[in-house]
Amino acid sequence: MGKDGFRCVECNEKSPELHRDYSNGILKITICESCQKPVDKYIEYDPVIILIDAILCKTQAFRHILFNTSLNIQWKLCVFCLLCEAYLRWSLLHGTEQSSDPADIIRYTKEWEFYGMFGLAALELSAFCVAVLLFLMVVVGGLQGATLDLRLLLRALLLSCYGKVLLIPAVIWEHDHSPLCLGLIKMFVLTSNSQAIRVILNSSRRLSLLAVCVGLLSETCVAQASEKLLWSAQDILTFD
Numbered sequence: 001m002g003k004d005g006f007r008c009v010e011c012n013e014k015s016p017e018l019h020r021d022y023s024n025g026i027l028k029i030t031i032c033e034s035c036q037k038p039v040d041k042y043i044e045y046d047p048v049i050i051l052i053d054a055i056l057c058k059t060q061a062f063r064h065i066l067f068n069t070s071l072n073i074q075w076k077l078c079v080f081c082l083l084c085e086a087y088l089r090w091s092l093l094h095g096t097e098q099s100s101d102p103a104d105i106i107r108y109t110k111e112w113e114f115y116g117m118f119g120l121a122a123l124e125l126s127a128f129c130v131a132v133l134l135f136l137m138v139v140v141g142g143l144q145g146a147t148l149d150l151r152l153l154l155r156a157l158l159l160s161c162y163g164k165v166l167l168i169p170a171v172i173w174e175h176d177h178s179p180l181c182l183g184l185i186k187m188f189v190l191t192s193n194s195q196a197i198r199v200i201l202n203s204s205r206r207l208s209l210l211a212v213c214v215g216l217l218s219e220t221c222v223a224q225a226s227e228k229l230l231w232s233a234q235d236i237l238t239f240d
Contacts, residue, residue: 007067009042009060011035012202018043018068040068054162057191062199066156074158081164082125086118088167093117120226124219129157131218132197132211139211140201153200160196163189190216 006015013034020028030039042050042064053061065071090113133150140146166185190212198208 005067006039007063008032008035008037008039009063009068010037012063012199015039040064043068057195059195059199062160062195065159066152066196066199071159072155074155077162077165078125078158081161081167082118082121084167085121085164086114089117089121090114120223123226124223125161127222128215128219129154132157132193132215135211135214136197136201139207140203146201149200153197156196156200157193160192161189163192 006018007013008015011032011034013032015030015032017030018040019030022028029041029043031037032039040063042053042061050061050064054065093113133153136148136153137150141148163185166188167182193215194205194208194212197203197211198205201207
């Protein structure tokens with residue numbers, strides 16, 4: 001982080017530093033000049049507490065993660081979540097049939113459907129992110145004349161998809177994929193996306209929700225179009 005790269009987690013004002021390091025390892029947290037509160041209280045918190053606050057979608061926790069840390073795991077997290085989502089879709093496609101032969105398991109995991117599901121999941125996520133960024137460029141950048149940091153927004157969107165990690169239990173306990181459970185996970189991810197946009201832009205909740213809705217609409221359209229193409233391809237292969 002460079003000078004003025006930090007933000008107060010309480011009021012979103014810029015700050016040149018989070019703390020001062022005195023001699024003998026003594027640290028003093030910087031006080032925000034605007035709200036007279038610690039710029040970032042989370043630098044003294046345990047990571048587990050930060051994670052819990054992030055799961056609760058607290059604005060302060062999101063500001064800490066997005067502005068005051070150099071956390072750059074968004075691409076690894078993205079790939080990991082896409083793999084979980086692809087395997088979940090693949091398992092739903094093949095049903096709940098069980099096989100006792102390990103060779104069958106190895107053979108099935110190498111089927112092209114899994115890679116196709118991964119590609120579809122990646123395509124839908126790309127459609128969501130592109131639609132959100134384009135919408136914000138038009139509304140915030142074009143109509144309001146504000147400057148957007150697209151790289152920071154994309155990082156925020158990818159990091160806020162951490163809720164897809166909850167698909168792991170669905171992958172492990174593959175005997176029952178409750179539509180209600182998957183729907184709640186999707187809603188949680190969208191809520192986190194909305195909160196991330198709101199924190200980055202310091203905007204109203206209405207704007208962030210509208211951006212997420214536009215992204216969801218784009219994702220749904222791409223998913224439906226991809227599904228039609230997939231079924232058409234399967235029909236052609238079956239016919240041949």
